[in-house]
Amino acid sequence: MTNWDTKNGKKTCAGPREKAESARSPLSDKKACPVRYYAHTAENEAGQTLYTLKDGRQTTARPHPADLADEQIGWQPLAAHLRNVARLAGQFGKPMGMQKEAELAGLLHDLGKYSHRFQNRLRDPSIHGINHWAAGAVHAADLKQVPVAFAVDGHHTGMPALGGITGLKQTVRRKLDHTVWKEWTGCSESISELLARQSAAGGIALPSLPPFPLDDHFSGAFRTRLLFSCLADADFLDTEAHFNPPAASQRIVPTLQPEHALAILQGHLAAKPAGGSVNERRRRLLADCLASANKPPGLFTLTAPTGSGKTLSSLAFAFQHIAAHNSSLPQGDPRCFQRIIVVIPYTSIIEQTAQVYRDIFEPVFGPDYLLEHHSAVAPRERPEDLGRDAEEIRMRRARLAAENWDSPLVVTTSVQFFESLFSHLPSDCRKLHNIARSVVLFDEVQTLPSRLVPSLLSAVGLLTRDYGVTAVFMTATQPAFAAAGKALPYGWRPVEISSDPEAMAEALRRTRIELPAKESVSWEDIARKLIGHPQSLCVVNTTKDARRLFEMLRAQVADGTFHLSARLCPAHRREKLAAIRERLRAGLPCRLVSTQLIEAGVDVDFPVAFRALGPLDSIIQTAGRCNREGWHPQPCPVIVFRPADGGLPRGAYGVAKAKTEDFLARHPEAGGQLHLPAFYSAYFAELYDLLGPQSCQSDPVFTASHNFDFPKAAEECRLVGDDSRAVLVKWKRGAELADKLQRVQHLTAAECRAAQQFLVNLYQQEFIDARAKGYVFQPAKDWDFWVWNSNYSDDLGLGHLDIDSLTV
Structure with missing residues (x-):
């Protein structure tokens, strides 16, 4: 008897153990099949495996295999798991037109568990290294269902890199050790016989499908990720239902109820003060949003100045758009918008x-109506560990804690959204199918990295073209995506929602921007100018500059002096902003030094602002924090200055700052026109010519996706340019969560959500340095998750680290 040695490509002699196991394989000898095939064991409340003995008793002590009953009480039958996953995956795939493919993936994903060796592994955890997913992937490849093959092969390990679509079967076979591969020799015929027997016994049956066409590789890879999402989420949910029925029963979420929600929102808006030119223009924007909402689904832009009410007007657009579209379809039609x-x-x-939305909707719809998701506080899937039996419990906890965006209203980050769209890992991708048939509101889109514009816009284009998504790109400074769109395979032809963006920008002009002199100024000079204004804002380019200027100010006027940066955890920043807003309302002294995180949509209103010279869109966004509500009848000053020894973040930020200097030098009249959309559109066009890829082929994410290289696409799709690591800080409830993680070695999904508010992100090099110096520790050995164990200041947040290139 010979087996295939995948390491050297030669046939080798099998030993007695391998011969015996092969002889007992359900595929090679039907008479040797175990009485029952199982997908999962049973566990007690402590997470210990429960074994049923021949006398009917259950024990957590691992018995000798000869003492085990054929039927294990509470273990999940494999056929039931495959049917359940197929049913759920098909439901998830139906709105995207891939119900049959998703059902096929569900039926095939654990096909390798129909093997003697895997069933032995369930009964004896000391057996390791059983690959149970490759067999189904090979069969899908034989059926020429490429996306199904990728999804099945990746549902534990992450979708692979295959250098295109060729060689799938060979690559999958290399993942099987020689004994297991011998069990699956003659795979198609054996699997067909097995499935036929299961179907005849009331088990499982495969749907028939035509071969998958591959005329557009980027689109095919995108569809594969969405199919992968259907399988991953279905598998996680059925696994959760088996191991944790109470948690599964709590997953019932409210429906969107767009008409009711719109009425609540309009009531909230009607209760706001009606007087003044700013409120008049906000009502005009709301009317534009409601009118445009009746247009067909697709791609939209919303260009409106800061303070014009985009946050709530765009939400009104979404509710009205969904109500109008869904009313034209039968109830329950899969083409209906869901979220x-x-x-x-x-x-x-x-x-x-998220807090604004909660205040409006939670009293009516309850706390589960909205999901706030920005950072996963859960054991991360590490590609080197995925699929190892020793990691199974840890990874199951990670996946069940991952979000799947099944709430009707989701608030998330650009990083979470786009990096998940190009991820290859199950816990990242499980949410993707819930993007289909959604209205997606992209706020402050000028922050998207120009180097990735082709892949990011192509993904949005496919969502709107093929998956029933309506996308709205919103900002006061709309990037020149139309110019970049000329190189996109799916084009870029959005519909503008605002009836007259230029007129609205002119009407809402509340500041005058003073451009910088050629001479630079010292931080001491800036501190003196800030002291001369009891209420003032200063935005700088790096955390080091923010800390330096803040400390100068605090030494002279401690009362009412604040610092904001990403060195403070979200809960801490929220507390600071509440204090800042209260002092501004009360007319008390309030001087704020901040990094650029204050610029994009943060609702504060100062009578004067200072801005270190930086990218043009950042200057305009700083102006949006000055005289925001129009309480001052005359335009308030926004003073741009050149710091004598200021730092700059790495990468594109410095290039954009240099382009701004060049652009302003060629347009000396700019100070009076920076509020006009046409002006900054011209700036963005020049910046994209300088920074952005000239074609899809020069975008590494697009190229990797085109080649079906899923790990490479995920690696290249980094919106912040560098890998970052979140650390939990022991600030208020953060200390309680850190202690819980250390005591019980894991957190619940609810605690993971709560912990989001106590995280600070470190760049990879910072994390390495902090770890070497003992500033961070890992409280749970099975969780790739870290706690900050050093200084955390109430004024400055995270201490010790001093990297000049940090932006926020």
């Missing part, structure tokens, strides 16, 4: 926006 997803660049705005 609204709001995508925001910074966690600082997420906290603010």
Whole structure:
């Protein structure tokens, strides 16, 4: 008897153990099949495996295999698991037109568990290294269902890199050790016989499908990720239902109820003060949003100045758009919109926006109506560990804690949204199918990295073209995506919602921007100018500059002096912003030094602002925090200055700052026109020519996706340019969560959500340095999750680290 040695490509002699196991395989000898095939064991409340003995007793002590009953009480039958996953995956795939493919993936995903060796592994955890997913992937490849093959092969390990679509079967076979591969020799015939027997016994049956066409590789890879999402979420949910029925029963979420929600929102808006030119223009924007909402689903832009009410007017658009569209379809039609997803660049705005939504909707619909999701506080899937039996419990906890965006209103970050769209890991991708048939509101889209514009816009284009998504790109400074769109395979032809963006920008002009002199100024000079204004804002380019200027100010006027940066955890920033707003309302001294995180949508209103010279869109966004409500009849000053020894973040930020200097030098009249959309559109066009890829082929994410290289696409799709690591800080409830994680070695999904508010992100090099110095520790050995164990200041947040290139 010979087996295939995948390491050297030669046939080798099998030993007695391998011969015996092969002889007992359900595929090679039907008479040797175990009485029952199982997908999962049973566990007690402590997470210990429960074994049923031949006398009917159950024990957590691992018995000798000869003492085990053929039928294990509480273990999940494999056929039931495959049917359940197929049913759920098919439901998830139906709105995207891939119900049959998703059902096929569900039926095939654990096909390798129909093997003697895997069933022995369930009964004897000391057996390791059983690959149970590759067999189904091979069969899908034989059926020429490429997306199904990728999804099945990746549902534990992450979708693979295959250098295109060729060689799937060979690659999958290499993942099987020689004994297991011998069991699956003659795979198609054996699997067909097995499935036929199961179907005849009331088990499982495969749907028939035509071969998958591959005329557009980027589109095919995108569809594969969405199919992968259906399988991953279905598998996680059925696994959760088996191991944790109480948690599964709590997953019932409210429906969107767009008409009711719109009425509540309009009531909230009607209760706001009606007087003044600012409120008049906000009502005009709301009317534009409601009128445009009746247009067909697709791609929209909303260009409106800061303070014009985009946050709530765009939400009104979404509710009205869904109500109008869904009313034209039969109830329960899979083409109906299901949810609204709001995508925001910074966690600082997420906290603010989510709280506004909660205040409006939670009293009526309850706390589960809205999901705020920006950072996963759960054991991360590490590709080197995925699929190892020793990691099974840890990874199951990670996946069950991952979000799947099944709430009707989701608020998330650009990083979470786009990096998940191009991920290859199950816990990241499980949410993707819930993007289909959604209205997605992208806020402050000028923050998207120009180097990835082709892949990001192509993904949005496919969502709107093929998956029933309506997308709205919102900002006061609309990027020149139309110019970049000329190189996109799916084009870029959005419909503008605002009836007259230029007129609205002119009407809402509340500041005058003073451009910088050629001479630079010292931080001491800026501190003196800030002291001369009891209420003033200064935005700088790096955390080091923010800390330096804040400390100068605090030494002279401690009362009412504040610092904001991403060195403070979200809950801490929210508390600071509440104090700042209260002092501004009360007319008390309030001087704020901040990094650029204050710029994108944060609702504060100062009578004067200072801005270190930086990218043009950042200057305009700083102006949006000055005289925001129009309480001052004359335009308030926004003073741009050149710091004598100021730092700059790495990468594109410095290039954009240099382009701004060049652009302003060629347009000396700019100070009076920076509020006009046409002006900054010209700036963005020049910046994209300088920074952005000239074609899809020069975008690494697009190229990797085109080649079906899923790990490479995930690696390249980094919106912040560098890998970051979140650490939990022991600030208020953060200390309680850190202690719980250390004591019980894991957190619940609810606690993971709560912990989001106590995280600070470190760049990879910072994390390495902090770990070497003992500033962070890992409280749970099975969780790739870390706690900050050093100084955390009430004024400055995270201490010790001093990297000049940090932005926020």
